[in-house]
Amino acid sequence: MGYFENSCYLGRYHGVNSIRAGLCHKDITLKPDPTNSSPTRLDANSVSLCYGDGDNTAFAVNDVSICLNKPGFYGVIGPSGSGKSSLLYLLSGLKRPTSGEIVYRDRMISAISERERAEIRRKHFGFVFQQPFLLNFLTARENVLLAATPNDSDASRHLNTLLEELHIDHLAKRFPAHLSGGERQRLAVARAMINRPDIIFADEPTAALDHANGWSVINLLKLYRNRGMVIVVTHDHTMLEGADRIYTMLDGKLDGVQELNDSASNPQL
Ligand SMILES: Nc1ncnc2c1ncn2[C@@H]1O[C@H](COP(=O)(O)OP(=O)(O)O)[C@@H](O)[C@H]1O
Ligand SMILES: [Mg+2]
Numbered sequence: 001m002g003y004f005e006n007s008c009y010l011g012r013y014h015g016v017n018s019i020r021a022g023l024c025h026k027d028i029t030l031k032p033d034p035t036n037s038s039p040t041r042l043d044a045n046s047v048s049l050c051y052g053d054g055d056n057t058a059f060a061v062n063d064v065s066i067c068l069n070k071p072g073f074y075g076v077i078g079p080s081g082s083g084k085s086s087l088l089y090l091l092s093g094l095k096r097p098t099s100g101e102i103v104y105r106d107r108m109i110s111a112i113s114e115r116e117r118a119e120i121r122r123k124h125f126g127f128v129f130q131q132p133f134l135l136n137f138l139t140a141r142e143n144v145l146l147a148a149t150p151n152d153s154d155a156s157r158h159l160n161t162l163l164e165e166l167h168i169d170h171l172a173k174r175f176p177a178h179l180s181g182g183e184r185q186r187l188a189v190a191r192a193m194i195n196r197p198d199i200i201f202a203d204e205p206t207a208a209l210d211h212a213n214g215w216s217v218i219n220l221l222k223l224y225r226n227r228g229m230v231i232v233v234t235h236d237h238t239m240l241e242g243a244d245r246i247y248t249m250l251d252g253k254l255d256g257v258q259e260l261n262d263s264a265s266n267p268q269l
Pocket of ligand 2: 084
């Protein structure tokens with residue numbers, strides 16, 4: 001812990017027109033959200049997750065410590081069964097660790113009730129899974145709006161802006177059955193962003209897609225790197241190109257941390 005605390009994140013953002021031009025660089029991001037000024041921090045302190053009991057105990061996550069304290073695009077990579085999803089579930093409060101603690105801002109989310117964890121997830125976290133889980137009887141727009149905070153009078157306007165920023169506004173009125181797999185997953189990314197989360201957790205968001213579609217989904221997720229943390233779990237290292245930091249999992253343990261953010265070539269604009 002603490003060995004990357006001094007790392008410096010200097011985000012920069014360019015116009016989203018760069019995406020239209022087909023550029024896929026780490027420096028394309030959305031403008032920072034001026035309403036979200038207090039720093040987000042997420043710590044895992046010596047967390048472990050065991051499945052089974054007695055002689056059948058197996059560590060899915062074994063004594064892992066990480067600290068995320070700056071907006072950015074973070075990757076978790078490792079072979080199948082190495083504990084990536086389990087780690088993501090612990091970080092996001094979907095599961096409670098067997099030992100160790102998870103601290104989000106000043107809340108020890110590993111110690112609070114399921115109801116409180118659910119509230120934090122709903123208000124402050126966004127999720128993207130391998131499957132988009134859209135409701136077939138709602139349009140694309142309605143699917144995203146459904147995830148908005150109830151009584152958020154600004155949600156509809158914000159949704160329009162978000163769909164435009166992500167260049168998927170042309171999909172808004174379509175039903176999921178009339179969307180490709182890649183288009184559905186892009187909507188799932190928009191849905192993860194609709195509540196302006198502090199952190200987006202994505203578990204193998206590209207695993208069900210071909211490489212081109214996977215890449216476009218990853219590029220949408222990367223757009224958020226100035227607004228919050230984006231944590232992407234994948235077994236495909238090509239999807240983590242341009243990441244600020246990559247954690248490698250192996251047999252439930254943290255096997256390495258690559259600090260990739262080069263502040264010299266990533267100046268703040
Ligand atoms: N619900 C479960 N019950 C028992 N073992 C599990 C369960 N979920 C995952 N595991 C085991 O925990 C280990 C890590 O799984 P997982 O976090 O899904 O890895 P990854 O996402 O890297 O493929 C694997 O050995 C897996 O078999
Ligand atoms: Mg997994």
